[in-house]
Amino acid sequence: MMRAKILWIGLVAAGFVLAACSDQGNGGTPPGGTPAVEVGFVVLKAQSVPRYAQLSGRVVAHATAEIRPQIDGIIESIDFREGRKVTAGDILFKVRDAKFSAAYAAAAASLSRAQATEQSAQATFDRNERLQSQSAVSQQVLDEAKAALLQAKADVESAKASLETARIDLDNTTIKAPIDGIIGTASVSVGSLVTQNQTDALATIRQIDPVNVDLVDTSSNLLRIRQDVEAGRLGREGEGAPSVKLTLENGADYATAGTISLATVNVSESTGTFTLRASFPNHERILLPGMFVRASVDLGSMPNAFLVPQRAVQRDGAGEPIAYVVSADNTVEQRTLATGGMSGNDWIVTEGLKEGERLIVDGFQKISAGAGVTPVEATIDADGVVKQSLTSPATTGDASGVAK
Template sequence: MNVKRIICVKILIINFLLICLLVACDREEKKSSMSRQLPKVSYIIVKPEKVVLKTELPGRVSSFQSAPIIPQVSGLIKKRLFKEGSMVKKGDLLYIIDFSRYEATLDAAKASLEMAQAKLLALEKKCKRFSELIKTKSISQQAYDDTLAALKQLKANIKLYKAQIKLAQINLNYCYIKAPISGKIGKSFITEGATVVAYQPSPLAIIQNFDPVYVDIPRSIAELEELKRKIKYGVLKSGDKLRNNVELILDNGRIYKYKGRLQFEDVTVDKTTGSINLRAIFPNKKYELLPGMFVKAVITEGIKQDAILVPQESVLRDHKGTPYVYVVNDDNKLQIKYIKVDRVIKNKWFVRSGLKSGDKVVVYGIQFIRPDISVMAEPL
């Protein structure tokens, strides 16, 4: 009887244990089933970081120096002494104007001076002699005064002849047209045998200095004032050393090898557009940059010490185009946060407002979610 009772007790215990095991398995299965039904998302935790803010602006290359060759005397072009498109140095002879007329003018002025100087010697002796004679009244006062006046007139003529010689020499020198600067000379707009006029409006040729070159960069006054305000109130650190550096992106997307420097003293306002024209200077030893080329200039605005950056794929837009992100709260539920973005920095959006440090921003799994649902969230 005792044996049967013991067996019954054992059977009851085994059945109880089996029931507990089945209940536990059922709970785990339900929990696992619920987990399988929740959307899975991956998120990043927002952490402020230090970034250098840069702005990409259109720019146009202009020559560092440009010198149109204008004749300073009139005459016939006898020779052209340069090859079009070649490099010339300051002082190189470019054109020769027929100088025969100017040479004759110089010779005539020299002859006039020589004659006047010869007369001067005789007239000075005469004045000296008359100064003795007037003491004894051997000559009239009128004769003496006339001689002194003639001497003064002759000395004035000598000064005039010297000035004429100087002017004639200058005009003769102008017949030899030389390069005012070093650089690349372009097409010659006149040929040998053509007649030119002094200070004519159209140049004979143009020399441009390409090393270095300027890049003119337009920027709105409002943007510049906003930048100054941010620096003034500490939103940005100025980073003056960085701001002096300008990067250049060429038309084919290639980054130019050399960095340029902003020439702040060349800031001018365009009256027609209301924009400010910044000017940067770049080295151009291989003449890769040519005047008139359109480029993109990358200007450093300043340093943001606590910038918030999120991956581009985490940012969505509503039907109005307003950007927003999904954020996981403490209950593993999704919330929408509207944000303001400024620019892309290294494939991430720079967020101006809407997020704070510690926010969990969903990056992957966005296509299967909606606001206010529970999710299985895991950090990236």
């Protein structure tokens, strides 16, 4: 009787133990298993993403004119203020003109003499022509008079050319600005001897409003952009040249946008690069020739792209960009991405992700493809900091986070 009672008590105790184990098993964690890892996610939303090319470049003058003398002489006066604006036609230098005035006067006298000779030859020819018609002179005399007249006319034309040359030389004693712009310092002083077409410029005028910026990009980027346009992954609305924004050497943004005005039609054999030229208004003369700048060129928009935070993109063993998403059954799926550059702190992803998918942005350090997870909706601020609530796991049906 006592043995039966003890056996009954043992069976009851074993029943409680089994019930307790059964209750623990119903909590979601299999015997010997580990709790599912919580991961933060945002819901992907496709959008039209503007794409920019970040290029470096230097400022160059819109036009440059190096002032050189066209005659030999002595500088008599300098008639401009260095570093100031000049207008085309303004007098810059004057060269002593005494010998050029004398040469002009001599050429004018030679022309007068040639014209007088021409008149005499013309009269002789007219007279001999009348006499020859009356058989008073021979044909030979008439021919000689005609030759003399032609020679006299040629002498007049030669004298006119000499006079024009003398006039040009005399005019060149006054050196004028060929273009509008800002003139630099004078390399000579009053009394200096200058020579025709000398190597050193007397001064240099630069047009800097508008001003140009020469930007350099690689030929591989050019081909990639062209492929994106042809494939429909990149396009521009409307017509007109692409706009360009500048960042100055001190990190400040240049206030006024410019436009692409020229693209070279060849690629440098030594560097594999080509040049884009952009034009900018420069009323305040902030942009100076030689200045280094960074430019952001508007290439257009990429339709149906995703902005994926940098923290959510990793690299696989082959160096390809990958990301993790949460599937409908709360398991991790790995995706290989195709990117189209950066936008702020985000990657522009064109392939590998779908609208409405839950992208893992936090907690992926402890997961792998196929692992079960507990998804928690998160947000990411402008600094890339993840904010999420780990106390109330989000369901798969009401997620509303949007990837930045």
